[in-house]
Amino acid sequence: MSVFMDLNxxxxxxxxxxxxxxxxxxxxxxxxxxxxYGFEPTAKxxxxxxxxxPINELIDQLPIVQGRSRPIRVLNRLTVVMSDSSHFRxxxxxxxxxxxLAVQPTTEKLFHSACMLLDIDIICISVTEKLPFFFKRxxxxxxxxxxxxxxxxxxxxxxxxxxxxxxxxxxxxxxxSCKGKNVILSSAAEKALELRGPYDITNLGLxxxxxxxxxxxxxxxTCRSVLLHAETRKTASGIxxxxxxxxxxxxxxxxxxxxELCEAPAAKRPHxxx
Amino acid sequence: MSVDLDQTPRSILVWERxxxxxxxxxxxSEVEQLHFNYKVSVLLPExxxxxxxxxxxxxxxxxxxxxxxxxxxxxxxxxxxxxxVYQGSVYGLSYRTRIDEDNCVALMPNGRLVLSLDKDSFQVxxxxxxxxxxGNRTKNRFVVTIDLTDSSMAPGGRGYLRLLTGLTSRxxxxxxxxxxxxPGGGASLQxxxxxxxxxxxxxxxxxxxxxxxxxxxxxxxxxxxxLEWLGAVHTDVSSLSENSSSNFLSSLVCPEPKTTLSQAxxxxxxxxxxxxxxxxxxxxxxxxxERSRLECWTSLTVHGFVDSPVSxxxxxxxxxxxxxxxxxxxxxxxxxxxxxxxxxxxDTCPP
Amino acid sequence: xxxxxxxxxxxxxxxxxxxxxSPYHYxxxxxxxxxxxxKLSAVELKQFIITGLKTLYGEVGAALNFDLLxxxxxxxxxxxxxxxxxxxxxxxxxxxxxxxxxxxxxxxVLQVSPFLLALTGNSRExxxx
Numbered sequence: 017m018s019v020f021m022d023l024n025x026x027x028x029x030x031x032x033x034x035x036x037x038x039x040x041x042x043x044x045x046x047x048x049x050x051x052x053y054g055f056e057p058t059a060k061x062x063x064x065x066x067x068x069x070p071i072n073e074l075i076d077q078l079p080i081v082q083g084r085s086r087p088i089r090v091l092n093r094l095t096v097v098m099s100d101s102s103h104f105r106x107x108x109x110x111x112x113x114x115x116x117l118a119v120q121p122t123t124e125k126l127f128h129s130a131c132m133l134l135d136i137d138i139i140c141i142s143v144t145e146k147l148p149f150f151f152k153r154x155x156x157x158x159x160x161x162x163x164x165x166x167x168x169x170x171x172x173x174x175x176x177x178x179x180x181x182x183x184x185x186x187x188x189x190x191x192x193s194c195k196g197k198n199v200i201l202s203s204a205a206e207k208a209l210e211l212r213g214p215y216d217i218t219n220l221g222l223x224x225x226x227x228x229x230x231x232x233x234x235x236x237x238t239c240r241s242v243l244l245h246a247e248t249r250k251t252a253s254g255i256x257x258x259x260x261x262x263x264x265x266x267x268x269x270x271x272x273x274x275x276e277l278c279e280a281p282a283a284k285r286p287h288x289x290x
Numbered sequence: 291m292s293v294d295l296d297q298t299p300r301s302i303l304v305w306e307r308x309x310x311x312x313x314x315x316x317x318x319s320e321v322e323q324l325h326f327n328y329k330v331s332v333l334l335p336e337x338x339x340x341x342x343x344x345x346x347x348x349x350x351x352x353x354x355x356x357x358x359x360x361x362x363x364x365x366x367x368x369x370x371x372x373x374x375v376y377q378g379s380v381y382g383l384s385y386r387t388r389i390d391e392d393n394c395v396a397l398m399p400n401g402r403l404v405l406s407l408d409k410d411s412f413q414v415x416x417x418x419x420x421x422x423x424x425g426n427r428t429k430n431r432f433v434v435t436i437d438l439t440d441s442s443m444a445p446g447g448r449g450y451l452r453l454l455t456g457l458t459s460r461x462x463x464x465x466x467x468x469x470x471x472x473p474g475g476g477a478s479l480q481x482x483x484x485x486x487x488x489x490x491x492x493x494x495x496x497x498x499x500x501x502x503x504x505x506x507x508x509x510x511x512x513x514x515x516x517l518e519w520l521g522a523v524h525t526d527v528s529s530l531s532e533n534s535s536s537n538f539l540s541s542l543v544c545p546e547p548k549t550t551l552s553q554a555x556x557x558x559x560x561x562x563x564x565x566x567x568x569x570x571x572x573x574x575x576x577x578x579x580e581r582s583r584l585e586c587w588t589s590l591t592v593h594g595f596v597d598s599p600v601s602x603x604x605x606x607x608x609x610x611x612x613x614x615x616x617x618x619x620x621x622x623x624x625x626x627x628x629x630x631x632x633x634x635x636x637d638t639c640p641p
Numbered sequence: 642x643x644x645x646x647x648x649x650x651x652x653x654x655x656x657x658x659x660x661x662x663s664p665y666h667y668x669x670x671x672x673x674x675x676x677x678x679x680k681l682s683a684v685e686l687k688q689f690i691i692t693g694l695k696t697l698y699g700e701v702g703a704a705l706n707f708d709l710l711x712x713x714x715x716x717x718x719x720x721x722x723x724x725x726x727x728x729x730x731x732x733x734x735x736x737x738x739x740x741x742x743x744x745x746x747x748x749x750v751l752q753v754s755p756f757l758l759a760l761t762g763n764s765r766e767x768x769x770x
Contacts, residue, residue: 018408018430019391044749047391083765085358085386085466174739177696209675209745215611216736216750223733228299228610228635229428236391237430296726298666301755303659312653328764356769385769491769513657514664521667521757525720527710539683540708542722560767593762612752614759626653632756639658 019047020214021239023093023116023138024169024202027053027069033207035075040208042079042088048239049090050116052204056097065110068092091115091243095140098126104134116246118167124149131155131164137246138165138200141190143172143183151193160198163245165238166190169204170212170220184223191225199226200242201234299610299635305513310576310625320617320629320641321572322565323602325398326383326595330568331524331558332575333589335505335551336582340497344557347567347574351493354470354562355479356385358487361464363457365397366438368445369481375401375438378474381564385466389597390609390636393463396599399472401439406599406606407432415461417453424608424636433599433606468562493561503551504544508587508620513630515545517618520589524556568592572619579623591618601637608636615640663755666728667710670735672717675745683712686719689741693734707731710757718751725755 025037034051041049051074053066071078071090078087093116096104104119111117118138121127130139132155139159141147159166168187172179190199201221205211212220214235221231308315332344340348364370365382374380379399387394394406405419412419412432419434442449457463471478476490506519522542568590575588594601596613607615612634620628631640672686681689687709695703707723723731735748752760 083386083388084392174737180697180737207745209673209747210739212736212747213750215753216732216748218611219729219732220736222295222729232390232610233428233430237428295729298661298725298728298755300661301663303662303756305657305659307653307655309653314654328767329762331761385767388765489770513659514662518665518757521759521761522710524758524761525711527720539687539712540710540722541706542708542710591758591762593759593764595764597764612754612759614754614756616756616759616762618758632759634754634759 018236018240020045020235021048021050021243022046022203022205022211022235023048023050023091023200023239023242024052024095024167024204025049026204026206027051027066028206031074036208037205037211038075038088038090039079040211042081044211044213045082046214047081047084047086047088048243049088050093051090052093052095052118053114054095054097057100057103065108066094067110068094068113093118093138095120095138098122098130101126101129104136106135112250115250116242117249122148124152127151128155131159132162135249136164137242137249138167140167140169141186143169143186144179146182147186147189151190153193156190156193160194163198163241165198165200165242165245166194167200167202168224169202170217171203171205171210174210174212187224196226196230198238198241199230199234200238201231301614301635302633302637302639303513303517304629304631304640306629306631308627308629310621310627316641317572317619317627317629318569320602320631321569321592321619323641324592324594324615324617325381325565325600326396326598327563327565327568327592328595329558329560329591329593330563330571331556331591331593332571333520333523334555334557334578335503335587336553337555338499338553340555340557341578344571344574344578347571348495348557348559350570351559351561351567352470352472352475352564353490353492354381354468355476355483356489356491357467357469357483359464360467360482360486361457361462362395363454363462364482364485365403366445366450366454366457367481370479371438371445373481374471374474374478378478379472379564379566380478381468381470381472381562383468383562383595383598385468387465387597388609389599389607389613393465394597394599395463395465395467397469398600398604401437402604403436403438404599404604405434405436406608407434411461411463415456417456422608423606423638424610431608435604470562470564472564472566491561493559493563495557495559497558498556500554500556501552503554504548505551506545507547507549508589508628509622510547511545513628516620517630517632518542519544520591520618523554524591563592572621575621576625579621582623584623587620587622589618589620592616601633602631602641605638605640607633610635613637661725663725665722665757666725666753666755667757667760668721668723668728668732668735668753669751669760670719670721671749671751672719672741673747673749674717674741679741679744680714681717681741682714683709683719686712686717689738690721690731690735693738694731697734697737698730702730702734705730720757720760722757728753 094114095118120140173183218231382397384395396404419432421429422431594615601607601615614634617631710720712719
């Protein structure tokens with residue numbers, strides 16, 4: 017097991033509220049959290065990809081994790097809601113300023129490409145609507161092999177009873193395909209009172225079709241795998257960066273080839289293969 | 291696919307009845323094998339103030355030391371090994387670390403050093419160990435047990451150097467550490483303390499007197515009901531003292547047949563408590579019973595540390611949702627006793 | 642699931658191993674409300690928890706027996722007892738309770754154990770500085 021993490025705390029411009037969410041997460045025993053910036057491109061107009069706020073601007077002093085002597089670790093994450101394949105831009109420089117990269121596909125086709133192709137860490141499962149598609153075994157297995165994880169968020173289930181039904185139904189449908197592997201449970205909390213403790217989430221995981229051990233992994237070791245996955249992904253894009261410093265023409269030919277290469281290591285990292 | 295929502299994680303309760311006069315009784319080993327005790331609570335029925343003998347036993351509980359940011363390789367310091375590990379019993383336990391999340395370490399009185407490590411740390415350390423019993427299919431946690439009294443672990447020995455290199459150059463573990471020594475106390479730990487940031491702590495004693503308690507018949511009550519009743523007494527559940535408990539809130543009642551205790555005393559002590567001191571306390575309680583009336587009894591509950599890598603002896607211990615490992619000793623006037631040993635999901639059966 | 646093994650060495654000695662035999666589970670919980678000044682009596686708290694059971698598990702859930710063993714109105718901390726088979730249901734409905742009379746709330750589950758005594762000796766509460 018590794019430390020408990022909540023890789024999805026919703027970003028809000030209200031600094032006090034965000035601070036209290038981070039403090040509550042530390043108090044509940046989470047050692048690592050990620051501030052999530054949502055991005056939902058629409059067809060009509062071009063939108064800016066958000067840029068993450070430096071952590072020290074969000075919170076003055078990082079709170080100490082409950083019962084430990086170390087402060088909480090705060091990361092940044094971007095979630096792109098995809099309703100069209102053009103919404104995810106594989107080499108966008110803006111993505112690089114985030115520690116974690118997630119997509120939320122809205123169609124079966126996009127779900128398939130998210131599982132099989134996109135260079136991402138997390139696939140968000142929608143919990144606010146009845147899923148318009150089934151989770152097919154093949155793409156799910158593909159994602160598991162590549163070390164990409166599926167994320168279920170529970171705070172919608174606290175806010176609203178209809179959402180609760182969708183959350184549980186979609187969770188059970190996901191578990192049928194992935195058998196409890198590569199699943200993380202996060203809050204997507206907007207307010208401190210929407211956060212729940214690690215053991216509460218473990219117990220809630222049983223309702224989602226996870227076993228005791230799988231549910232605990234879903235907030236600890238699987239999250240850790242996600243962080244490692246993200247690090248390798250970022251290092252891989254770092255290679256592209258260095259090649260760019262060389263003279264222009266050769267570099268432009270080389271870059272795409274490199275980027276294909278760097279998708280490979282993500283799939284074969286040993287800690288995810290088990 | 292759906293998981294059975296009626297199931298709860300495993301728990302074990304061992305109930306044993308014997309007598310202090312029986313030569314084959316195992317009480318001493320049961321008391322001594324739970325090395326890392328966090329809290330001891332005593333219930334004295336029909337008693338209004340702490341008997342002076344008992345008071346003095348409680349105040350003589352050994353002090354313990356908190357060392358901040360102890361680099362683990364300091365436990366292999368030659369001088370420390372000679373004054374604390376080879377002589378007497380040393381008790382050390384990592385503090386502010388959680389067994390289901392972090393690396394945890396225990397130094398046991400028999401000279402064994404137990405490291406419960408996550409997979410990364412285990413591989414980086416490069417020392418022989420075995421996967422945790424509670425890891426199910428994914429082997430994420432490993433337990434390394436090292437006998438520091440073994441000849442290969444003597445300073446300069448092969449195993450010693452390997453571990454020292456591992457802990458200094460590859461895996462430089464640092465953690466807050468609780469330490470205590472029997473019988474040497476702080477003096478025996480001095481070689482280590484002198485290099486570190488430390489503080490001395492005295493176990494904290496608290497006393498409450500209770501009145502008008504319904505009480506079951508301890509000799510015949512079934513183990514779970516008795517433990518529940520005792521738990522209710524220790525958590526101050528009021529429905530046991532008032533008859534007016536409304537049925538809507540709680541249906542908890544004292545098991546029948548019951549009597550009423552006009553008064554009782556609850557004494558507890560908290561800290562890193564040594565089994566030797568607990569043993570001493572048990573002896574004193576026996577003397578107390580001998581001096582008191584015939585039908586008298588007393589109970590002693592000892593809670594182990596939740597995040598200790600071991601519970602009884604070197605049995606592996608872990609936390610699934612709660613890491614309970616405790617025993618309740620119920621002593622009677624005629625030298626017979628009942629002992630209840632309880633553990634949670636990530637624990638093996640108590641001795 | 643339940644196994645008793647008894648062995649008699651001498652007349653006075655008896656040992657019984659009870660596995661998963663705990664009839665109840667115990668929870669120490671604390672209710673956090675958005676408006677800290679809200680007063681909540683023991684009866685109101687119990688009723689509130691029953692509402693939670695009912696929304697998540699229907700009438701069958703509302704019929705689940707649990708006891709409010711102790712309640713401190715100032716800290717809104719309570720000890721609950723529930724039959725072991727009902728633990729997951731009670732716990733999950735506490736987790737998913739998000740509103741008390743239109744104000745946000747959260748149940749903080751502080752400890753859960755098959756032994757009430759374990760709730761009185763949690764070493765994670767040890768504070769030394």
